[in-house]
Amino acid sequence: MIPSLFSIPLIFFSGVDSDSQVLYDWNNVMLEAVREESIGPNLAVRNFAILYGSTFDSLNAVEKKYNAYHFKESFPAAEPSPDAIAAGSCYTIATSLHPSRKGSFDKLVKPYLSNSASSRTRRSFSFGAKVARSFLELRKNDGSSTSVTDVPTTKTGKWQRTPPRDRPPVQPHWRNVKPFCLDSTNPFLAPPPPQLDSKEYLDALIKVKLLGSKQSKVRTREQKNIAKFWSDFSYSSTPPGHWNEIATFVARTKKLNLLETARLLALLNFTMADAGIAAFETKYRYRYWRPIQAIRQADEIKETSRLRDPSWDSLLESPSHPEYVSGHSCYSGSAARLLALFFKTDDISFIAFSDARPEEKRTFHSFEKCAEEIGMSRIYGGIHYEFSNRAGLEMGRKIADHTFTHFLNQTL
Numbered sequence: 001m002i003p004s005l006f007s008i009p010l011i012f013f014s015g016v017d018s019d020s021q022v023l024y025d026w027n028n029v030m031l032e033a034v035r036e037e038s039i040g041p042n043l044a045v046r047n048f049a050i051l052y053g054s055t056f057d058s059l060n061a062v063e064k065k066y067n068a069y070h071f072k073e074s075f076p077a078a079e080p081s082p083d084a085i086a087a088g089s090c091y092t093i094a095t096s097l098h099p100s101r102k103g104s105f106d107k108l109v110k111p112y113l114s115n116s117a118s119s120r121t122r123r124s125f126s127f128g129a130k131v132a133r134s135f136l137e138l139r140k141n142d143g144s145s146t147s148v149t150d151v152p153t154t155k156t157g158k159w160q161r162t163p164p165r166d167r168p169p170v171q172p173h174w175r176n177v178k179p180f181c182l183d184s185t186n187p188f189l190a191p192p193p194p195q196l197d198s199k200e201y202l203d204a205l206i207k208v209k210l211l212g213s214k215q216s217k218v219r220t221r222e223q224k225n226i227a228k229f230w231s232d233f234s235y236s237s238t239p240p241g242h243w244n245e246i247a248t249f250v251a252r253t254k255k256l257n258l259l260e261t262a263r264l265l266a267l268l269n270f271t272m273a274d275a276g277i278a279a280f281e282t283k284y285r286y287r288y289w290r291p292i293q294a295i296r297q298a299d300e301i302k303e304t305s306r307l308r309d310p311s312w313d314s315l316l317e318s319p320s321h322p323e324y325v326s327g328h329s330c331y332s333g334s335a336a337r338l339l340a341l342f343f344k345t346d347d348i349s350f351i352a353f354s355d356a357r358p359e360e361k362r363t364f365h366s367f368e369k370c371a372e373e374i375g376m377s378r379i380y381g382g383i384h385y386e387f388s389n390r391a392g393l394e395m396g397r398k399i400a401d402h403t404f405t406h407f408l409n410q411t412l
Contacts, residue, residue: 020261045240049269056266058131081124088128159322167320175281185278190391204385212382227381236355243335275334288324314382325392333396336371
């Protein structure tokens with residue numbers, strides 16, 4: 001069992017009002033579920049979006065301070081218990097999405113369901129559960145559990161199964177999942193990737209070959225650490241989970257109340273979930289090959305033939321899906337922009353931790369700078385080109401702008 005890394009920064013906030021503690025606790029156990037079940041980033045963030053969307057709507061039903069996302073009924077009684085509402089919502093979502101972990105979830109809700117719990121507490125818990133069931137019904141047929149057959153092509157420049165595992169394509173169906181806040185992903189997609197005979201492609205290929213090689217002589221120790229720190233592969237919190245940790249860290253420092261914390265996490269995960277859907281639409285639309293293929297088969301293109309190295313390998317293992325755009329960059333561009341919009345500034349200091357390098361922490365003073373570093377981590381790791389990083393970051397920013405402008409706004 002991998003320990004929860006978010007337990008580390010908790011020591012810095014022992015004196016802070018614990019109004020939002022119920023959500024920090026649920027964020028913790030949901031991240032543990034993602035780690036231990038090795039859930040992929042797209043499914044993980046889809047689940048987080050359901051969890052926090054439901055929790056926000058259930059809490060917002062008391063004051064009606066903001067426009068609801070889905071559930072528009074009001075809390076039906078006086079004297080609600082906000083903690084119990086949030087717990088009822090989170091518990092219902094969590095046990096539905098991770099039924100094998102019900103025992104650990106039961107421990108979190110024991111105070112709300114014990115014989116000593118007040119009728120106010122029980123009524124509030126039941127209301128949160130009701131809202132959660134409506135969200136689960138809303139997303140029941142969203143396309144996330146469908147499957148499609150995808151056969152990669154052998155055409156030059158197109159993605160093929162990549163060594164060393166040569167695994168089949170991951171989630172080719174995800175491009176068809178129903179977005180949370182976008183009517184269509186098309187207006188937000190990146191333009192086509194560079195032509196294989198272009199200078200932009202050649203320059204990017206040279207850069208990733210030099211910086212991203214497993215045996216690179218030009219990559220610095222710091223750059224290697226960055227690649228590993230943000231790798232977020234199997235049995236980790238995943239890229240979206242990493243941003244949930246960052247968001248809850250900042251929410252604590254800013255002492256957000258329970259409703260504002262729920263709104264922050266709902267908006268954050270809505271935008272990252274849609275960023276993942278748009279990223280996979282782009283990936284499977286263009287089917288661009290990974291650097292490991294492009295370098296080993298560089299002689300298939302006149303302009304890159306001198307770069308051929310049949311034994312070249314990347315520092316990080318290439319994920320089993322097309323390269324363009326970088327999904328990690330897309331998640332990060334959307335998350336950084338959404339957080340800056342929510343807090344009305346990008347100039348906020350925070351600490352990030354890593355499953356891959358638990359002995360380290362990284363300090364940032366800007367969400368955007370953090371996203372930029374994450375994007376570059378994929379070049380240092382040898383699994384993305386610079387233009388794929390930049391395109392992914394920009395896609396994510398546009399999706400965040402749309403989400404923040406049109407959803408969960410304050411009522412007039």
